[in-house]
Amino acid sequence: MRTRNLGEADKIVTMYTSARGKIVAVARGARRTRNRLLGVTQVFTHGRYLMFEGKSMDTLSQGEIIHSFQEIRDDLEKMAAAMYICELVDAFVEVEEANQETFDLISNTLRMIETGVVKFALRVFELKIMQQLGYEPQLQTCTHCGGSVAEQVMFSREGGAVCESCKHKAAPVHVISKGTRALISRILEWDWSRLTILRPSSQSLEELESCMRAYIDYRLDKPMRSLEFMHTLNDFPDSEVTS
Ligand SMILES: [Zn+2]
Structure with missing residues (x-):
């Protein structure tokens, strides 16, 4: 739904998920070219994601595009x-x-x-x-x-x-x-x-x-x-x- 930059190469992503509703997660390195999270964290993307629960925020570790909405x-x-x-x-x-x-x-x-x-x-x-x-x-x-x-x-x-x-x-x-x-x-x-x-x-x-x-x-x-x-x-x- 929304992304914003964090530090030099990370992104904070706000997503709407079917399992948990709206969640906010950090995608480490997602702004680096050729990073595997770059494509799957583009806004409006429909995908399947693997997240790890963190103390203050979840971490998005992997993703697979179902429909990119390019x-x-x-x-x-x-x-x-x-x-x-x-x-x-x-x-x-x-x-x-x-x-x-x-x-x-x-x-x-x-x-x-x-x-x-x-x-x-x-x-x-x-x-x-x-x-x-x-x-x-x-x-x-x-x-x-x-x-x-x-x-x-x-x-x-x-x-x-x-x-x-x-x-x-x-x-x-x-x-x-x-x-x-x-x-x-x-x-x-x-x-x-x-x-x-x-x-x-x-x-x-x-x-x-x-x-x-x-x-x-x-x-x-x-x-x-x-x-x-x-x-x-x-x-x-x-x-x-x-x-
Ligand atoms: Zn009336």
């Missing part, structure tokens, strides 16, 4: 998206809290990003990670008074629908059309193989992006650094950033 590292838009999902996991997930569902979600999202379905992959990831963390947005009834809501939902950054009479208390609100509301239900209910056949409209993707952005920022206490990188890329025409 295509993501070769493309700035895909890389920015992958950085964003890793930052989100890092911000919300505590160390050593294993969750196979989260592992599968990260892995499936990276694969979708790799195929080039970037925006939809990010929206699916945001909704499903919030669901897994117990922060599933509530759209059926008003989150303030429990009353009924219109088909065109007013979404508050506190995480769900608000009714006409409560909307001033929850301002600002984001309006979600009927189609986007249906899309949200599908994302929350469907498994990954069914989701990959969906091709949502750009209007739905935009509505979803702004309401999830407001919701996630409300839940987090600090701004996400990868967003700035993504926005910078969006400010340039494609031809300037692909090479």
Whole structure:
């Protein structure tokens, strides 16, 4: 998920594992050319690793690549998206809290990003990670008074629908059309193989992006650094950033 340099040749790696959840380990010598840990400790790599438990930190001693996700590292838009999902996991997930569902979600999202379905992959990831963390947005009834809501939902950054009479208390609100509301239900209910056949409209993707952005920022206490990188890329025409 993330690496940072330590000393002259080592790396500290933050990984998400299926067995132990998020862990931080040191990879000795991983920045030396021809070191056997150089390739397996590249960010976004899916692999099998051998770790030794240490007093303060584990040591990563060996690794074997299952899928390198090289295509993501070769493309700035895909890389920015992958950085964003890793930052989100890092911000919300505590160390050593294993969750196979989260592992599968990260892995499936990276694969979708790799195929080039970037925006939809990010929206699916945001909704499903919030669901897994117990922060599933509530759209059926008003989150303030429990009353009924219109088909065109007013979404508050506190995480769900608000009714006409409560909307001033929850301002600002984001309006979600009927189609986007249906899309949200599908994302929350469907498994990954069914989701990959969906091709949502750009209007739905935009509505979803702004309401999830407001919701996630409300839940987090600090701004996400990868967003700035993504926005910078969006400010340039494609031809300037692909090479
Ligand atoms: Zn209400």
